[in-house]
Amino acid sequence: MTLILTHADVLVTMDANRREIADGALVAEGPAIQWVGATADLPAAWRARIDDGSAQVLDMRGHVVLPGLVNTHHHMYQSLTRAVPAAQDAELFGWLGELYMLWANLTPRMIAASTRTAMAELMLSGCTTTSDHLYLYPNGSRLDDAIEAAAQMGMRFHAARGSMSVGRSKGGLPPDAVVEQEEAILRDSQRLIEQYHDASRHAMLRVVLAPCSPFSVSRELMRESAAMARHYGVSLHTHLAENDNDVAYSLERFGMTPAQYAEDLGWVGHDVWHAHCVKLDADGIALFARTGTGIAHCPCSNMRLASGIAPVRAMRDAGVPVGLGVDGSASNDGAHMLGEARQAMLLQRVGYGPAAMGAREALEIATLGGARVLNRDDIGALAPGMSADFVAFDMSAVGYAGAGHDPVAALVFCTPGTVSTSVINGRVVVRDGVLLSADLPAVLAEHRRLARELAAARR
Ligand SMILES: [Zn+2]
Numbered sequence: 229m230t231l232i233l234t235h236a237d238v239l240v241t242m243d244a245n246r247r248e249i250a251d252g253a254l255v256a257e258g259p260a261i262q263w264v265g266a267t268a269d270l271p272a273a274w275r276a277r278i279d280d281g282s283a284q285v286l287d288m289r290g291h292v293v294l295p296g297l298v299n300t301h302h303h304m305y306q307s308l309t310r311a312v313p314a315a316q317d318a319e320l321f322g323w324l325g326e327l328y329m330l331w332a333n334l335t336p337r338m339i340a341a342s343t344r345t346a347m348a349e350l351m352l353s354g355c356t357t358t359s360d361h362l363y364l365y366p367n368g369s370r371l372d373d374a375i376e377a378a379a380q381m382g383m384r385f386h387a388a389r390g391s392m393s394v395g396r397s398k399g400g401l402p403p404d405a406v407v408e409q410e411e412a413i414l415r416d417s418q419r420l421i422e423q424y425h426d427a428s429r430h431a432m433l434r435v436v437l438a439p440c441s442p443f444s445v446s447r448e449l450m451r452e453s454a455a456m457a458r459h460y461g462v463s464l465h466t467h468l469a470e471n472d473n474d475v476a477y478s479l480e481r482f483g484m485t486p487a488q489y490a491e492d493l494g495w496v497g498h499d500v501w502h503a504h505c506v507k508l509d510a511d512g513i514a515l516f517a518r519t520g521t522g523i524a525h526c527p528c529s530n531m532r533l534a535s536g537i538a539p540v541r542a543m544r545d546a547g548v549p550v551g552l553g554v555d556g557s558a559s560n561d562g563a564h565m566l567g568e569a570r571q572a573m574l575l576q577r578v579g580y581g582p583a584a585m586g587a588r589e590a591l592e593i594a595t596l597g598g599a600r601v602l603n604r605d606d607i608g609a610l611a612p613g614m615s616a617d618f619v620a621f622d623m624s625a626v627g628y629a630g631a632g633h634d635p636v637a638a639l640v641f642c643t644p645g646t647v648s649t650s651v652i653n654g655r656v657v658v659r660d661g662v663l664l665s666a667d668l669p670a671v672l673a674e675h676r677r678l679a680r681e682l683a684a685a686r687r
Pocket residue numbers: 301302303467503555556
């Protein structure tokens with residue numbers, strides 16, 4: 229299938245020269261982009277395909293087109309537990325304490341339904357690739373439940389096999405009822421990699437190994453997960469240095485800072501990314517820069533839980549790969565990718581002054597930054613050979629009124645809108661603001677019903 233996009237007011241490429249093309253056009257064949265340029269320069273062969281009706285044409289007059297945004301940290305099941313009253317005003321450990329026993333009642337249907345809902349929300353907000361960190365498997369739930377839902381939604385997916393193994397009785401944070409045996413975790417991790425992981429270019433599904441956090445798994449599980457990940461060539465992901473209590477736990481229990489602990493475990497390298505790192509110290513920043521270790525920066529979650537301001541300016545200046553994450557829906561509680569880019573820009577300014585981050589850098593972190601963090605070189609930019617993942621925002625929306633001076637910056641400075649069009653892997657998944665890959669009202673109705681069921685099952 230040939231897809232030809234024409235007449236974008238601005239086509240933001242994020243290519244090596246960061247070109248922004250006026251009256252931009254793009255051609256995709258199947259999953260890959262073939263050509264990018266000004267509409268007037270569209271080669272005759274492609275123009276003929278428009279004239280003879282043999283290509284799908286997207287006329288993007290009045291729109292800004294961007295590479296699809298990349299979400300590097302999420303817990304989609306938490307979409308079922310948004311704004312839970314008892315957890316609204318707590319910091320991380322207290323918040324987790326309130327929610328663990330609610331999550332203990334999750335079912336496979338709930339995992340699938342929440343994945344569909346979270347992906348719909350992300351897709352409408354400009355995201356085309358997402359990771360999800362699922363670390364609780366109660367009542368027969370499996371990562372397969374999320375993987376099947378992602379395939380239905382048509383979203384590019386990095387499915388992270390999370391895990392918790394150190395319950396309260398062994399000095400961990402989670403109740404014993406929600407942790408697994410380490411042997412079972414490793415066996416399931418191996419099964420998932422062998423069954424699903426696709427290392428090929430334009431892969432729609434990759435598997436990631438992701439023990440939940442230093443305060444919920446053992447040193448051994450961290451080390452063995454790293455060994456398995458490297459054997460199979462898959463990435464590693466966890467939470468690190470999220471707030472002061474998290475650092476204190478690391479110092480007390482391991483006698484090391486979170487960064488020292490990560491290095492000691494072999495959890496550094498271009499195939500590793502850590503969520504948050506709000507409290508990563510200067511030595512940690514230097515270590516991450518030296519090793520190419522990535523960070524999923526989650527500004528909304530960091531504000532919601534009052535964790536602090538991650539030193540993203542210093543990280544970027546040092547050369548640390550930084551992407552964005554909306555984080556779980558119970559600690560954000562919104563999953564708007566363009567909105568997350570906006571908050572990243574604003575929060576750096578609160579911490580480090582008005583020049584700390586501009587709109588284009590925020591968009592770069594949301595696209596190229598996320599791609600690098602996920603260890604991919606086929607997404608995050610619009611250029612020949614890259615995956616055909618792009619989104620379009622309608623600049624005639626009221627939120628962009630008066631922002632024609634710089635429509636690209638307006639996407640970040642103004643109230644974040646939703647996409648009018650989204651294409652993932654060459655397939656149109658949103659058109660005229662409507663999700664095409666799922667019946668959204670039906671998805672949301674089921675999600676509402678299951679959220680009520682989960683709340684009622686609290687024990
Ligand atoms: Zn998280």
